[in-house]
Amino acid sequence: MPDQNDQQAQALIEALAPKLIEAILPKIAESVEAQIGGIKKKNDELLGKLADTKKPDSIAAIDNLMAMLSKQEKERAMQNAGFTQDATGNWVLGGSQQEAGVYLSREDARNPSKYREAKQEAEKRGVPLRVTDTAEDPTRRNTGQSEIMKSTVFTFDDEHERVRYVRADMQTGTGIVHRRLQAEREGYKVRTFRSLDDLPGHMQDKFRRMEMAANAGGNNADPDA
16 A cells, blocks of 8 residues: 555655646747658758759750660660761761762773772862762762752851751761750750752851851851850
């Protein structure tokens, strides 16, 4: 049977317990919140770093992916993306690129003098000598495409329409994917042109101004910039 001291102690505990809980709970809550806040901050930092590693530069990502592919897989990927490979090994979008070279018909190739002249011309220009059934460029025969104009300016932008114009013979080679990605990253669509007729009127005017400035020493610069 509990004595009087036990009863007094129990009564004191019952009286003080609510007061102690009231005093201690806020401190416990502050401590817990501080710990949770620290954990949350650390988690946010880690998640941020993880997100950064999952958002690589587009060009670097393409390079990394292509490096992981075998030669056959790489060729298949490029072909599926609409590229074809020309005789020099360059990847060309749509296969419309004229292959560089000096073209000689088979009949003329049998003529030692004409063959020698063509070979010398090819060596002088640093392009291969190509013997075909005719002296025409086989990549352009029956295509209905116009000659690609010669110009100092080969690329320029329509800032209003967000279109980047690239001369058709420059939209080739192993760097074509990079160039298109770069344009997309800057918010531009890429369109090729073979002559001024392929350009809208206002861009024809801009091209003429840029060409004039470039030939005067502006080096493909935009005179309006």
